[in-house]
Every structure is written in C-alpha cells, then in structure tokens.
Amino acid sequence: MMEITVAIVGAAAGLVWFGGRYHGSPSWPRFLAISLASLLALTVLGLVFEPTSSLAMALLPAGTGLLAIATVAWIQAGRPWPLSPTQTGLLGVGLVVIGVSVWRVSQGPIALLMLALGPVCGLAWSAPTGPRRALAWPALAAVWLAGPLLWLLTPEASLSREPDAPTLAYSLVIYLVWPGLTTALAGRLVFAALTPEGGSGWIRRGLSLASAAALIATIGGLVIYQTTWDLATDGLNALGLVSMAVLPAAVAAGMLMGWSLPGGRRLGGLAFAAVVPLALFQVISDGLLTTRPLDLTQARAAAMAQAIERFHAEQGHYPATLAELPAWFHTRLFEPVIWRDETWCYEGGADFYRLGYVHRPAFGVPAEYISLKLTASAGAPPAARWVCDERLALQQARAPVLP
Helix, strand or coil: CHHHHHHHHHHHHHHHHHHHHHCCCCCHHHHHHHHHHHHHHHHHHHHHCHHHHHHHHHHHHHHHHHHHHHHHHHHHHCCCCCCCHHHHHHHHHHHHHHHHHHHCCCCHHHHHHHHHHHHHHHHHHCCCCCCCHHHHHHHHHHHHHHHHHHHHCCCHHHHHCCCHHHHHHHHHHHHHHHHHHHHHHHHHHHHHHHCCCCCCCHHHHHHHHHHHHHHHHHHHHHHHHHHHHHHHHCCCHHHHHHHHHHHHHHHHHHHHHHHHCCHHHHHHHHHHHHHHHHHHHHHHHHCCCCCCHHHHHHHHHHHHHHHHHHHHHHHCCCCCCHHHCCHHHHCHHHCCCCCCCCCCEEEECCCCEEEEEEECCCCCCCHHHCEEEEEEEECCCCCCCCHHHHHHHHHHHHCCCCC
C-alpha cells in the first residue's frame, strides 16, 4: 500500500510542478481544462478496458484533485456560467452517458464516487474569508458534526435491518462524504498555517495545525472502530474508507496547497497528501488501539448490566425492554460487536431479567460453534423460550457447512 500511495502522490506532484509554471498566467485556465480532460479520459478508458483498470484507479486521486482545483478556480473567478442552456443540456447528457457507461464496469461506481469528492473538497476549501466568514465556518462545523452524530445514533443492527436505499445513503455520508470533507478541512487548516498571509504568529499556526490533527484523529477513531468490525465479520470497510475517501481527499488538498503556496512551502502540501493516508493505512495494518470484538462485547455487556441494575435501584423494578434505559445506551458505543444484524437479547420483568447475545468465537465457524451466551441475569426468568432462541436458530441456519 505504501508503494501505491507514493506513486499516486508522485503523479499529483508532477501535475503540481507543471501547474506551477502556468498558475496565475493567462494560460492557466487552458492548462487546467486540458489536464482535467486528459486525466479523466485516461481514467475512463482505463476502466472500460479491464486489463488497465488498476492504472486507472491509481490516476483517480489526481483526477479528484484536479476537480477540486477547478471548483476553487471557478468560485474564485466569480464568473457567470459560460455555457448557454442548450450547451449545458448537451453537456449534462454527455456526462450522464459517460457516467452510466463507467458505472456498468466492475470498478466504475467506486471511481465515480471518488471523483465526486473533488467538488466536495473544492467547496470546503472555498469557504468565504470576508464578511460571510462568520456564517460559513459555523455552517461547515455543523455539517462536520452531523457525521459523527449520525454515526453514533445509528447502531449497526438497526442499520442492517433497514431497506437498501437508506443503508446506501447512510454509508455514502458516513464512509465517503464525511471522511472526505474532514480531510479537506484538515488540509485547509494546514494551508492556513503554511500561508504567509493567513498564518502570521506561532500561536495561530499552532492552533491551526492542532485543529487539523484533531480532525484527522476523528477519522482515525472511525477507522479503528471499523477495523474492530472487520475482525468480527472478515470485512474490508476500514481499508475501503481510507482508500476511497481519505486518500483522494488528501491528495486533492495536497494539490490545492501545492498550487497555492509559494516556494518550498509547497512541500507541506505534498507531505500532507502522503502522510495522512499512510498513517491511517498503518493503523489498519498494525491494528493499533483495536480491541478484539469478543473482549469489546464482554465489556459492553458488563456496562449494560450495570445500567439495568441501576434502573432497578432507582425504579424498584427491572426494565421491561432495553428501550427504557437512557438514550446513551442505544448508541453504537454499547452494541455487541459480533454480527452486523444482531443486537442484545433481553427479557425483563418486575423482579427478573436476563441479558445475552448470539455468540460465535470467530467469523465463518460452522453451526455447532454458534451458541447463546448469557452475560447477566437476576431473579428467576421464566423457563419459556425467548427471543434469543429464535435468533440463535437463524444464525445457525446461515452458518457455513464445512466439507
């Protein structure tokens, strides 16, 4: 992965170097348009012809960066839209045809989603700095905070049981748009610390860099959590999050810095483009700060049992359902990390309760290794079957049959 990242950043660095010769000159818009059209054409052709799809995917982050730069250049120019309604319609039809054609190939959807991050990064980068600054930055902060809140308030089990469309929309926001936007904002803060005009004073520079590091750390927290789920389900969500969202957004931010900063300060942009994705890739490969799914589930089961006992001490009876517990216990921070479509099994009455979950020691084990694990109980629960029995039978029926 390090070699791939270095190659991608190298391609972006080449574009930055060539672009530096034209930036600010009358030939700058022409250079940008030709570079963007050429790179996107190579990417589309590479995706259509399967043997070259890997090369096309390697070009995508640089294409994302060019789209971000084009967005910023268009906003800063303050010019009206240059095309007539007819020309705009024809352009839209052409883009739709190209998009549908690319979407139909194996890696086409991923490519289009990565390219879509370009305008997102450009819009985040172009937050007003004049009289409208007092509204623009709080608005960006609100958009940024919406991502973690949406993630926190949507447990994995409830998400897995939703229809496909809401699940897809949620995944795009949490695992693509939000990490990309956060990376772009972090790059914008690094740019503020490096630019001679906007970063005067070491305190201001330090605050900008510290804020950028905090934003990247929030993405790191999401990567760590997804790595835990990947261990439980043999998934690749954490790797996809960094590859599809963080890497192209970091390269885009690095290219924006490289084209905008003077002299040797441009190296700061290219360093950002390389260091941020490589650091997160390292978190995934080394499993840094990642808790084993079974250990995390046991710790959360103990916290749930304490909440149930606290409810009993305050109310004089056990909760009939877990919905009676405080809302904090319905977030992702207290869900079991075993199955994406399972949550706690609970049954409660006036003087009894039992709490458990459907357990498996590892992903892909046969049915005989899947069991019902009772983590806490009190009083004398009824001997009748409860919801966990049905869930256990369902997961055992889904288990693979080994030869």
